[in-house]
Amino acid sequence: NAGVTQTPKFQVLKTGQSMTLQCAQDMNHEYMSWYRQDPGMGLRLIHYSVGAGITDQGEVPNGYNVSRSTTEDFPLRLLSAAPSQTSVYFCASSYWAGSYEQYFGPGTRLTVT
Amino acid sequence: AQSVTQLDSQVPVFEEAPVELRCNYSSSVSVYLFWYVQYPNQGLQLLLKYLSGSTLVKGINGFEAEFNKSQTSFHLRKPSVHISDTAEYFCAVSGKDVQGAQKLVFGQGTRLTINP
Numbered sequence: 675n676a677g678v679t680q681t682p683k684f685q686v687l688k689t690g691q692s693m694t695l696q697c698a699q700d701m702n703h704e705y706m707s708w709y710r711q712d713p714g715m716g717l718r719l720i721h722y723s724v725g726a727g728i729t730d731q732g733e734v735p736n737g738y739n740v741s742r743s744t745t746e747d748f749p750l751r752l753l754s755a756a757p758s759q760t761s762v763y764f765c766a767s768s769y770w771a772g773s774y775e776q777y778f779g780p781g782t783r784l785t786v787t
Numbered sequence: 788a789q790s791v792t793q794l795d796s797q798v799p800v801f802e803e804a805p806v807e808l809r810c811n812y813s814s815s816v817s818v819y820l821f822w823y824v825q826y827p828n829q830g831l832q833l834l835l836k837y838l839s840g841s842t843l844v845k846g847i848n849g850f851e852a853e854f855n856k857s858q859t860s861f862h863l864r865k866p867s868v869h870i871s872d873t874a875e876y877f878c879a880v881s882g883k884d885v886q887g888a889q890k891l892v893f894g895q896g897t898r899l900t901i902n903p
Contacts, residue, residue, distance in 0.1 A: 678830075707891070709893075714796065714895060714896075715895060716791075716793075716877060716893040716894050716895040716896045717831075717877065717893040718893075719890065719891070719892070722890070724888075730888060732890070733892075764830055764831070766831075770889065771881060771889040771890060771891055772819055772881050772889045775821075775833045775836070776821075776823075776831070776833070776891060778830035778831045778832070779830055780829065780830050781829075781830055
């Protein structure tokens with residue numbers, strides 16, 4: 675199993691550009707989520723999904739869009755990048771958000787200039 | 788809604804000394820508690836978790852944590868640390884929000900630095 679994979683590992687965008695961060699898992703997990711990690715702020719939940727076709731907002735959803743057309747994939751779209759979105763982004767998956775371990779991808783380091 | 792506070796942003800410790808990383812949480816309902824570790828330039832991986840039962844939970848790499856319901860705490864401990872324990876540690880709580888959705892919320896992280 676590859677686990678949770680994320681692409682790209684690094685990305686530099688100009689303000690106003692859009693892009694999609696890819697996330698895929700091969701563990702047949704129903705629950706997937708996106709976090710951003712900023713110094714001193716821990717991980718903050720952006721969006722999550724409890725299954726294909728179902729998504730919901732987390733703590734910091736503004737400026738991001740998600741969809742879940744398959745169990746395996748959960749892409750995160752930045753609609754119009756801003757410098758405040760410079761961060762490290764992690765995708766995670768698990769059987770359920772409750773008692774099960776979250777499996778994290780290696781992260782995408784995004785810089786917006 | 789649940790929240791997590793890690794009381795120390797940085798903890799420097801000498802090798803082979805004991806360490807405690809503090810975590811307090813707030814939630815109005817039953818929760819599940821976790822500690823994750825992040826080594827430099829990597830994603831997070833699970834150290835241990837508390838679901839129910841014994842309040843002392845043992846995890847990987849010699850770490851353990853104690854759930855204290857009355858103090859709403861879940862502190863992480865290791866009796867003797869090693870250089871390889873240098874990492875950032877995150878406490879997390881899983882519970883239901885006001886809409887009834889199950890969510891995982893992380894603390895701000897504690898950077899553990901082991902000095903020789």
